[in-house]
Amino acid sequence: TWQQKLGLAKQANNLLIDNILNSSGNRIGLVGYKDTAADSNYHNLSTLVSSLKDKVTQWTASGNTCICCGVNKAAQGYNATGKLQAMVVLSDGIANIQCPQQGTGNPRQDSIEAACEAYQNQGIIVHTVGFGADADESTLQAMAACGNGSYFFANVNEIVALYQQISNELIKGTYVEQRVELEGSLDGELSP
Numbered sequence: 001t002w003q004q005k006l007g008l009a010k011q012a013n014n015l016l017i018d019n020i021l022n023s024s025g026n027r028i029g030l031v032g033y034k035d036t037a038a039d040s041n042y043h044n045l046s047t048l049v050s051s052l053k054d055k056v057t058q059w060t061a062s063g064n065t066c067i068c069c070g071v072n073k074a075a076q077g078y079n080a081t082g083k084l085q086a087m088v089v090l091s092d093g094i095a096n097i098q099c100p101q102q103g104t105g106n107p108r109q110d111s112i113e114a115a116c117e118a119y120q121n122q123g124i125i126v127h128t129v130g131f132g133a134d135a136d137e138s139t140l141q142a143m144a145a146c147g148n149g150s151y152f153f154a155n156v157n158e159i160v161a162l163y164q165q166i167s168n169e170l171i172k173g174t175y176v177e178q179r180v181e182l183e184g185s186l187d188g189e190l191s192p
Contacts, residue, residue, distance in 0.1 A: 005092055005132055005156055006061045012163035013056045016088070019167035021047055026171070029077045030055050033070030034062040035097055044077050066097035067139070068107070071114035071126070078124055086125040086170055087118065088163075089143065094136040108139045115143035125149045127166065132156050 013030070020028045030052060032041030043055040067089065074087050095107040102110040102117070118124040126147025128140035131154055144151040150169075154162040 002061050006059070008156060008159050009090060009092070009131065010056050010059065012090075012159045014053055015160060016163050016167050017049060017052050017056070019164065020170060021049055021052075023171050025083075028052060029074065031070045031074045031077075032059040033066050033073070034060075035064035035066055035069075037066065037069040037073035042073055042077070045079075064097055065091060065093040065095055066099070066107070067091055067095040067111040067143075068099035068102055068114040069097065071111065071118055071143075072099060072101050075114070075118040075122055075124060078122055084125070084170075085123060086127060086149070088127045088129060088166055088170075089115070089140070090129045090131055090159075091135055091140060092131040093134050095139055108136065111139055112142045112146055115147040115149075119147040119149075127152070129154060129159075129162065129166070131159055 017028055020026050027045040027047055029045040030043040031037050032055075034041075041055075041059060043052055046052055071087070071089060078085050095111045098105065098107050099110040099114060102113040104110050104113055115126040115128075118126055124147070126143055127149035128144040128147075129152045130137045130140050133155075135153070137151075137153065141151045143149075152162055152166065
């Protein structure tokens, strides 16, 4: 049922919050989208676990799926930091609302263009997740390809485990190797 799917999606998002914020220096933001990506369903990049989870708790479901709205709203919340920037787009349906920002005249193409623009203009890697039998896999796959990300699919019972896998991959991407070269007779030590 849609209530079961929404409950599992919320559980998966809470797991993502816990895992990503368990590593120092990471932040996470949230965008819930239906017929739009309303400010009431948005949380800016943050490290505040309880505030983020409160936002997830408030989300409700409807019959509309404005994927491009979610991607556009999320992209507005990023700032150029030189650090890894990635978004995970979860959808259990077919894009059925257009975005004037992309203006292709087709909700699916608007979603793909939104992912392309997030990556090309801001360097945001776009990962996508198809959730359940009604997910529009071809659109989500095209979004991930254009956003230099990965596409994942999960049945209803697999979504929490998949989000564990995705969060582990994102955390690996936040670690960057540093190299310091010392010249002359200087002695030094680089701590982690």
